Amino acid sequence: MSNTNAVNTTIYKYHPDQDGFYGPFGGAYIPEMLHANVAELQEVYLSIIQEPGFKQEFDELLRDYVGRPSPLYLAKKLSAKYNANIYLKREDLNHTGAHKINNTIGQILLAKRLKKKRIIAETGAGQHGVATATVCALMGLECFVYMGAVDIERQAPNVARMKMLGATVIPAVSGSKTLKDATNEAIRDWINNAENTHYIIGSAIGPHPYPDMVTRFQSVISEEIKWQLQQKTGKDHPDYLVACVGGGSNAAGAFYHYLHDDRVQLILAEAAGLGIDSGESAATSILGTEGIIHGCMTLLMQTDDGQIVEPYSLSAGLDYPGIGPMHAHLITSKRAKVHAATDDEAMQAVIELSKEEGIIPALETAHALAILDRLDLSKEDNVVVCLSGRGDKDLNTFITYLEERNGK
Numbered sequence: 150m151s152n153t154n155a156v157n158t159t160i161y162k163y164h165p166d167q168d169g170f171y172g173p174f175g176g177a178y179i180p181e182m183l184h185a186n187v188a189e190l191q192e193v194y195l196s197i198i199q200e201p202g203f204k205q206e207f208d209e210l211l212r213d214y215v216g217r218p219s220p221l222y223l224a225k226k227l228s229a230k231y232n233a234n235i236y237l238k239r240e241d242l243n244h245t246g247a248h249k250i251n252n253t254i255g256q257i258l259l260a261k262r263l264k265k266k267r268i269i270a271e272t273g274a275g276q277h278g279v280a281t282a283t284v285c286a287l288m289g290l291e292c293f294v295y296m297g298a299v300d301i302e303r304q305a306p307n308v309a310r311m312k313m314l315g316a317t318v319i320p321a322v323s324g325s326k327t328l329k330d331a332t333n334e335a336i337r338d339w340i341n342n343a344e345n346t347h348y349i350i351g352s353a354i355g356p357h358p359y360p361d362m363v364t365r366f367q368s369v370i371s372e373e374i375k376w377q378l379q380q381k382t383g384k385d386h387p388d389y390l391v392a393c394v395g396g397g398s399n400a401a402g403a404f405y406h407y408l409h410d411d412r413v414q415l416i417l418a419e420a421a422g423l424g425i426d427s428g429e430s431a432a433t434s435i436l437g438t439e440g441i442i443h444g445c446m447t448l449l450m451q452t453d454d455g456q457i458v459e460p461y462s463l464s465a466g467l468d469y470p471g472i473g474p475m476h477a478h479l480i481t482s483k484r485a486k487v488h489a490a491t492d493d494e495a496m497q498a499v500i501e502l503s504k505e506e507g508i509i510p511a512l513e514t515a516h517a518l519a520i521l522d523r524l525d526l527s528k529e530d531n532v533v534v535c536l537s538g539r540g541d542k543d544l545n546t547f548i549t550y551l552e553e554r555n556g557k
């Protein structure tokens with residue numbers, strides 16, 4: 150974690166101001182009933198997470214429980230193929246299989262210091278639910294995970310995992326019965342149990358201070374990339390830094406220590422689904438317009454009269470209708486560039502990494518690999534791709550996809 154002062158916006162223009170605004174995006178647009186809870190978090194989060202005792206406990210758990218530092222691996226065959234040095238930041242090797250555990254460890258330590266007894270979370274594919282149930286088991290706190298009824302059907306193995314870990318999984322049966330609805334129900338629970346409950350949000354989204362708090366917990370990714378690259382290349386920065394983006398937490402963590410370093414090109418990979426113009430897409434920043442979702446002003450997919458458009462992606466971790474406010478700012482101010490990969494392109498990238506490097510990536514992660522051929526790379530370029538998670542959870546999706554393709 151960095152000790153950078155979050156309010157010094159003249160120098161650190163990509164950090165939020167005191168009210169959680171990244172340019173026009175961010176803020177805290179919340180119902181009155183949540184005001185006390187959110188205001189408490191806003192007041193104390195920085196002092197708590199910068200306290201030496203907190204940092205020590207966080208660092209120890211990341212090392213001994215999560216397995217950090219995660220390796221930075223030079224993928225030789227990919228490098229030859231794309232004509233550049235392609236390094237993979239191996240978040241897939243973390244306990245529970247993705248970067249999400251970095252954030253849930255941080256937030257459970259915060260919840261303990263706030264003396265909360267009860268944890269709630271929302272989950273789409275179940276990865277954040279599993280990461281939350283894991284840290285609740287570790288710390289002995291009660292855990293309730295809201296999950297769309299449709300997702301409960303689709304993601305049975307993760308539901309089983311959460312139950313094994315002692316969590317209660319509550320089906321969200323309103324609306325489309327997916328992530329957005331699960332988030333709405335989690336917020337309703339928080340309103341009703343504000344006193345004793347901490348809400349662990351799973352991405353760099355939600356009302357201030359969540360986007361900044363989650364980003365700081367995930368920033369361990371770029372903290373490690375810096376010294377690992379220094380050791381391997383003699384330079385502490387890459388030329389390109391690439392990450393997939395759903396809500397934006399793995400990208401935010403991978404970018405954090407390079408946000409104000411102009412030598413680094415920041416590249417985001419969105420899910421185009423069946424194609425950006427197909428009507429079945431989750432390319433939020435490309436298709437999105439300014440609006441408020443789940444407590445913050447950001448870019449989101451909506452109709453002219455402000456109804457949220459259902460996103461689509463084969464990968465459950467990327468089909469969120471909005472994008473974190475930090476990314477909305479990075480994109481609109483042209484600090485970061487976005488490319489979108491379709492389901493098919495992502496599946497090709499899954500197959501390629503599996504066969505070429507012996508690493509089966511998560512379907513979300515594969516979107517970051519799928520856009521490498523759009524970058525104007527040359528032999529000396531160092532590229533870091535955030536390998537956000539492993540593909541074990543997606544095996545059924547992979548198998549069904551390959552069977553359908555072979556059947557055609």
Ligand SMILES: *Cc1c(COP(=O)(O)O)cnc(C)c1O
Pocket residue numbers: 247248249276277351352353393394395396397398399400466467511513514537538539
């Ligand atoms: C959840 C998830 C994502 C998307 O979430 P971000 O907050 O955008 O990082 C990406 N990759 C994996 C493996 C995930 O589990």
